[in-house]
Amino acid sequence: MADYNVKERSQWCPGCGNFAIAGAIRGALAELGIAPHQAVISSGIGCSGKMPHYVNCYGFETLHGRTLAVASGIKLANNRLTVVAVGGDGDGYGIGSAHFIHIMRRNYDLTYIVHDNQIYGLTTGQASPTSQLGMKTKTTPFGVVETPFNPIATAITGGATFVARAFAGDMAHLKEMMKQAIVHRGFALVDVFQPCVTFNKLNTYEFFTKRVYKLEDQNPKHETGNRTQALAKAFESFDTDFEKLPIGVFYKVEKPTYEDTLPQIKDKALVEHELNNIDVSQAYEDMM
């Protein structure tokens, strides 16, 4: 099986949810039989930004908020690659939110994994777009007053074709979500509840363990093709004051990818195009 391991020890806080996410990414890619040289991981900046260091494939640690934009460029240049973008909640839902909104409309065939720890970790504990109402942080000493961002609902309404949530405390399920997301043709979001053991004293492993439940265990079964049902589930955490936190696949639909609309990369990836026989003289007709 393909080996995505690295020698270096991960530099995250002991107990950080990122260990599970890194392990799940390595496991998912390996179990799907993707060769490490055919996979690219892009990341933004933040604790999650270190991910390319700990998964031994091609990796690009970009700028804060830009993981999706760089990943999009990579995918369009070489649509034969497996492209996984990772980022944090601040990275993707805060500074990089424009890219998040628009990538969903485009439906590139890539996977986006958000390490959603509801706090800014690497900058030592400021409120993030997903910080829970009332939570006290360095920048919200009197408690968060802004409504938390709802990534799942945003993704469903924004055009994402695969929307899932996982929990870093359930590695087997997390890996399964990633595998499904990677296999899915189109833009796939996996928002991961990832406890920040250092700066988030509210959303701990214990907090999540008590509250998460799996959508696939529901009776009657959750219909992933039903947008209305998916949206209702996306608001459940909000509606229950974060007492009930569904995880699993909320929504999944098949749609043509952006790449499917480009005949110029149908037979050959853009990177495989020959550059030595270009002749602009065919443009002259319109210029005379």
Next chain:
Amino acid sequence: MDFVLKIAGQAGAGVMTVGRAMVKCFTRGGYHAIGYPEYPSLIRGGHNTGQVRISDKPINSPLQTQNLVIALNKDAVFYHMDTMASGGLIIYDELVDIGKFRIRDDVRMAPLPLSKLTQEVGGTEQMKNTVALGAALAAVDYPFEILQGILRDEFKRKGEDVVSKNVGAAKAGYDYVKGKGIMAASIKPLSDKRSIILTGNEAIALGAIQGGMKFFAAYPMTPASSILHYLIENERKFDLVVKQTEDEIAAINYAIGASYAGVRSMTGTSGGGFSLMCEALGMAAMSETPVVVALVQRIGPSTGFPTWTEQADLRFALHASQGEFLRVVLAPGDVRECFSLTAEAFNLAERYQIPVLVLSDKHLSETLFSTEKFETRKMRIDRGKIAKDLPELAPMTRWKRYELTADRISPRALPGTPSGVHVCSSYEHDETGFSSESFQMRAKQVDKRAGKLAALLEDIPKPAVYGDKKAEIAIIGWGSVKLPALDALPLLEKMGIKARFVHFSYVYPLDPKAVKSALRGAKTTVIVENNSTAQFEGMLREYAGREADFTILKYDGRPFFPEQIAAEIKKLSDAGFKGQKTIRVVETDEMEYYNPQKYGL
């Protein structure tokens, strides 16, 4: 023969389209032609002009005065009556009351029943400009058949009915002017030599295509948008992927991602968009990912004058983004350089694994020029060091993407290459790309990236010297100043002043030796720049230890006209090249295109 024709009217009246058609007409007849547009940042309501200069000899720049104006409305008469050449002719819509205008005695006036003619041929309001186009060509005695051919080519996609309607409209204007014997000049076709016509932006786009660019991402911004338009229109013809993104930040990050994946990539914008790209420019440098950025300058700071020209982003291009890193700044001086330098930008970007900026401006990028077809046979694509067939990596290790090599350039392993896995990073890193805060490694990586400069300088051509190469007066310019400066040389010669023009299209890095040799024997140096702080003069002092004697600066929105450069140098010459170092040129023409209402017309 040197003739200037101008069509002018309200924004939205199709003035730009007529300008382009006229440039095409005269180019098909073997003339050199330039189509210079002026327009305010409005879709309707402002004043638009298309100036077409025609000559049997090579020309480079639009001029200040006109021989013939086709005025589509009242404003157009008022705006241009004072800049008419002596003996010039204004053909105006007969509905315009010109009674109140103080028109010079040496300007001739001829009314044209624009609306009536248009109605007679069953044309719509928008077809008035086609009638005017026919009228203009008749007034210079140019054969109708050439125009007919152009209208046919232009409208054939819309069907035979549209073609015949437009030909009919043009013919109505043409026959009326001929019938009345209205004549401004007699311009007969010289040959059927087929030159091409294109704007600076189209030449940049074409140069990028020829240079192997396969991926372009951009967000619309005047005056850079037409690069995006041209590339998207031709996306499938040339097998490109062109993406309009949500903002400029995305655009450059897409381009960097695509380049990292092995595709020659580019973005294009103006100053405001480039401001948003700065952070990513630094990432391209830190991660040694090649990227080409076309920065088409307009007036700043902030939103500025969106549709007018300036060369004030040179220092910005030079210093954009935090930290210190090597980059190349190219500033084409004409459409041929737009083509060749943009193509070359990709070779430099990939050879040195650095960002390369192509610095144009509104004037060069939106003006239409006739030129000979580009010579592409000698152009080469050099992709620099790209690793292939790598030895197998030991388990759990990475390829040394940032290996400290003797020539400071380490091979790139493109994603998909077996055994090439590594981290590409915006962080400082070790040889495998792994983040490192080792003081020694930091210093070595800085030296590695900066140390490419020596080889790069060897690669950069010397500045071009035009005119009398040994003349004691050296006019110095960069980028689009080449256009008016070259046309100022013959004017100066007529005034008895011998001058050379030293043009920098490779503006950074600057080689002090090359500067010295281009200026050898020059007793008086005069820098001409479209900005208010003489930015390039500062660069010459900083990088070449050379201070100019005079700087002629213009920052009012218009480019320099050849007449203005010649006049200022004549004044300096008359004063024995003594006096204030800084000379500021401002248009005396008070007509503001944005707000015609203020003249109470």
